[in-house]
Amino acid sequence: MSTRGLLFILSGPSGVGKGTVRKALFEKEGNELKYSVSMTTRNRRDGEVDGVDYYFRSREEFEQLIEEGKMLEHAEYVGNYYGTPLDYVNKTLDEGYDVFLEIEVQGAMKVKEKVPNGIFIFLTPPDLGELKARIIGRGTDEMSVIDERMEVAKQEIEMMSHYDYAVVNDKIELAVERIQCVIESEHLKVSNVLEHYQEMMKEW
Ligand SMILES: Nc1ncnc2c1ncn2[C@@H]1O[C@H](COP(=O)(O)OP(=O)(O)OP(=O)(O)O)[C@@H](O)[C@H]1O
Numbered sequence: 390m391s392t393r394g395l396l397f398i399l400s401g402p403s404g405v406g407k408g409t410v411r412k413a414l415f416e417k418e419g420n421e422l423k424y425s426v427s428m429t430t431r432n433r434r435d436g437e438v439d440g441v442d443y444y445f446r447s448r449e450e451f452e453q454l455i456e457e458g459k460m461l462e463h464a465e466y467v468g469n470y471y472g473t474p475l476d477y478v479n480k481t482l483d484e485g486y487d488v489f490l491e492i493e494v495q496g497a498m499k500v501k502e503k504v505p506n507g508i509f510i511f512l513t514p515p516d517l518g519e520l521k522a523r524i525i526g527r528g529t530d531e532m533s534v535i536d537e538r539m540e541v542a543k544q545e546i547e548m549m550s551h552y553d554y555a556v557v558n559d560k561i562e563l564a565v566e567r568i569q570c571v572i573e574s575e576h577l578k579v580s581n582v583l584e585h586y587q588e589m590m591k592e593w
């Protein structure tokens with residue numbers, strides 16, 4: 390017997406540390422979350438692997454998938470498409486696993502329209518100076534792109550009120566612990582526990 394898994398959406402400005410925190414969370418023992426690998430049209434960075442970090446696709450291929458209704462959400466971000474393939478999310482939730490998305494804010498708001506019972510977590514920087522320092526320190530973007538990402542970040546932070554939880558990423562380990570607390574408490578919610586028993590009672 391399995392009930393449907395929960396959908397967790399981690400979002401927040403570029404460079405806040407979503408990828409870093411998500412990887413640290415997934416390295417924790419006993420974690421049964423499934424990560425939904427996103428699709429993008431942006432160029433692959435050094436060390437990134439197709440199918441692991443992203444599915445890297447051309448604009449034409451991406452647009453075809455949008456047209457066929459194969460994306461749960463998609464957004465255009467700093468000149469490239471990013472999106473969440475729908476089939477993997479549905480299949481994995483149906484198998485009873487929790488699914489974890491790591492996406493930007495426009496996409497998260499589209500998921501909220503389609504999956505209102507998703508759990509939306511906003512990862513925040515300790516302050517904007519630290520956010521810029523992290524983007525620069527990562528060394529993956531030119532200065533013009535960094536400025537663009539900072540402009541988008543200010544608008545994104547204003548969207549925090551649409552989320553269920555705000556998690557500060559001051560220290561990676563603390564941010565991971567806070568997210569683990571969110572996951573555990575969501576599993577204790579009566580609505581989620583009750584669903585489990587309702588499924589069981591159907592079989593008795
Ligand atoms: N708590 C932290 N303290 C200091 N540095 C951090 C922390 N978390 C992440 N970083 C660093 O900040 C930089 C950006 O992190 P990361 O790439 O994970 O951000 P992101 O939110 O996933 O970015 P994007 O949305 O653009 O993919 C990296 O160099 C990472 O090592």
Ligand SMILES: Nc1nc2c(ncn2[C@@H]2O[C@H](COP(=O)(O)O)[C@@H](O)[C@H]2O)c(=O)[nH]1
Pocket residue numbers: 401402403404407427428431462463464466471472473491492493494495496497
């Ligand atoms: N709406 C979506 N946004 C996504 C998805 N996968 C990643 N992202 C976000 O895009 C920006 C830029 O990412 P980068 O790898 O180029 O730095 C960042 O905020 C990601 O979280 C997705 O499937 N949908």
